[in-house]
Amino acid sequence: MNISKLFACVAAVLLFAGQIAFAQYEVENNGWMLSGAAGFNTSYKNLNHGYGTALDLGIGKWLSPAFGLRAGWNGLYSGLDEGQTYNQKTFNFFHGDLLWDLTSSFWGYRPERVISLIPYANLGYLDLGKRDIAPREGIYGADVAYKGMAVGGGLMLPVRLSSCLNIVPELRLMTPVMGDGKGYLNGAALVGLMFNFGKPKRAIQEPPVVMPAPVPAPKPQPAPEPEVVEPQPEPEIVVVPAFESLQRNILFVIDTWDISDSEQLKIDEVVAVMKEYPETRVRISGYADKETGTAQRNLFLSRKRAETVAAAIMDAGISKDRIVTEYFGDTVNPYDVPEQNRVAVCFVK
Numbered sequence: 474m475n476i477s478k479l480f481a482c483v484a485a486v487l488l489f490a491g492q493i494a495f496a497q498y499e500v501e502n503n504g505w506m507l508s509g510a511a512g513f514n515t516s517y518k519n520l521n522h523g524y525g526t527a528l529d530l531g532i533g534k535w536l537s538p539a540f541g542l543r544a545g546w547n548g549l550y551s552g553l554d555e556g557q558t559y560n561q562k563t564f565n566f567f568h569g570d571l572l573w574d575l576t577s578s579f580w581g582y583r584p585e586r587v588i589s590l591i592p593y594a595n596l597g598y599l600d601l602g603k604r605d606i607a608p609r610e611g612i613y614g615a616d617v618a619y620k621g622m623a624v625g626g627g628l629m630l631p632v633r634l635s636s637c638l639n640i641v642p643e644l645r646l647m648t649p650v651m652g653d654g655k656g657y658l659n660g661a662a663l664v665g666l667m668f669n670f671g672k673p674k675r676a677i678q679e680p681p682v683v684m685p686a687p688v689p690a691p692k693p694q695p696a697p698e699p700e701v702v703e704p705q706p707e708p709e710i711v712v713v714p715a716f717e718s719l720q721r722n723i724l725f726v727i728d729t730w731d732i733s734d735s736e737q738l739k740i741d742e743v744v745a746v747m748k749e750y751p752e753t754r755v756r757i758s759g760y761a762d763k764e765t766g767t768a769q770r771n772l773f774l775s776r777k778r779a780e781t782v783a784a785a786i787m788d789a790g791i792s793k794d795r796i797v798t799e800y801f802g803d804t805v806n807p808y809d810v811p812e813q814n815r816v817a818v819c820f821v822k
Contacts, residue, residue, distance in 0.1 A: 504535035508543070510643060510665020514551040514564050516657065525550030525564065527661050529643075533572065535669075538582035541572040543593075547645070547661055551601070564659070566623065566647060568597030581770075584636070591629040599623035599649055599659070621651035623659070631667060639667045716750045719743065719821040723782050727765060727815060730777035732785060740782060743819050744789040755821045756797045757782050762814040763803030772802030778817040786819075 514527040531545030547566040576589040601619040625647025631639040646660040721739040723732065732740070747753050759779030761771035779798040787793055806814040 504541070505670045506533050506535065506541075506543075506667055507531070507670075508533070508545070508641065508665055508667040510641065510663035512643075512661060512663035514547070514549065515660045515662075516551040527564070527663060529661065529663050529665065531570075533570070535572075539574045539578045541574075543570040543572055544568070545570070551659060563600075563602040565600040566597055566659070567600075568595045568625075568647075570595040570627075572629075585633075587633050589631050589633075591631065592626065593629065594624075594626045595645075595647065596622070596624050597647070599647065601657075601659075619649050619657065621649055623647045623649045625659075637669050639669070641665055641667045716746070716753065717822070719746050719819075721819045722813070723778070723817045723819060724813070725774075725778055725815045725817070727762070728770075728774065730774060730781045732781060737785070740785050740819070741789070743821055744786055744791060746821055747786075747791050747795065753821050754795045754797065755786065755791075755819055756799070757786075758818045758820070759798070759800035760805065760807065760814050760816050760818070761803045762811045763806055764811045766803075768802060768804075772800070774815075775800035775802050778815075782817045782819065 508529070508531040510529040512527045512529075513524045515524045526549045527547060528549050529545060529547045531543050533541055533543030533545075535541040545568055547568060548564055551564045570593045572591055572593045574589055574591050576586065576591075577583075599619060599621065625645065627643060627645035629641050629643045631641045633639055641664070643663045643665070644660070645663070646658065648658050719742070721743055723736045723739055725731070725736075726733075743755060747755060757779045759775035759777075759782075761774040761778075763771065766774070779800045783796050783798050786796060803814075807818070808814050808816075
């Protein structure tokens with residue numbers, strides 16, 4: 474398998490894995506980005522090395538919060554000091570990069586994050602034109618140093634200045650893979666700006682509508698006894714059934730514990746019942762969907778959901794000693810539909 478096919482296979486596998494891992498996200502405005510940078514190019518072979526000025530221009534697109542593609546040009550000059558001769562090379566590298574946002578992959582996507590760590594792999598076409606310069610003798614020769622495929626990689630460290638602008642230090646290495654170019658190691662050290670025209674954002678999912686539990690119909694009252702004049706009967710006492718229980722499911726959007734306006738109405742029902750029946754207590758059970766996220770993240774989400782609902786009930790005037798909270802992470806999923814398990818269940822009795 475040649476280098477280009479290997480690069481394409483690795484890119485396809487990583488992009489497919491990234492799309493599955495971040496299925497709950499969408500890319501706003503197609504996630505396009507533009508970048509420009511300046512710095513130094515370097516050349517190295519055996520014990521000889523040199524450097525020259527560098528420019529880099531690129532355009533790319535984020536396919537998910539963790540993975541993106543970029544195409545660009547890195548050019549101007551590099552150098553190589555070989556004994557009494559200094560080889561000044563015109564440097565043109567047309568590259569395609571596969572970007573991996575390592576920070577989002579391991580610590581979760583956060584659009585407000587200040588610093589990110591983005592390694593990348595690249596494949597491209599390298600064109601080196603050589604001019605041999607001997608001390609005190611001027612230019613005495615010119616030749617083509619190398620033209621052909623090159624592979625490499627690099628590391629970017631974007632520092633967020635605003636929602637659409639980053640300052641980006643970057644290091645890059647590449648090496649030719651064909652003909653007499655083998656053995657050369659070329660690189661670049663750059664600092665530039667990256668403009669993001671729309672960043673990946675969490676897809677907004679409306680919580681599923683769950684119908685409240687049906688209220689049991691009142692028990693039919695017995696027909697009144699016929700009125701008798703003599704003797705006068707005792708008036709019949711109608712016994713109204715006491716309050717038994719109430720359950721309301723407070724649903725949440727994936728990976729959040731914020732209470733939406735529609736779910737707040739359910740909490741208001743719970744508060745109203747507890748104020749009408751002071752002897753009642755509420756048990757709040759937090760859950761998380763085991764189909765998404767890690768077990769550690771889901772345990773944290775279920776606890777935050779239960780605590781958030783408990784805080785809302787206390788803010789409405791219910792005493793803390795009438796509230797019991799518990800959370801189960803994704804070890805227990807009470808419902809078959811994944812969206813219904815992103816829930817805090819309130820049971821009043």
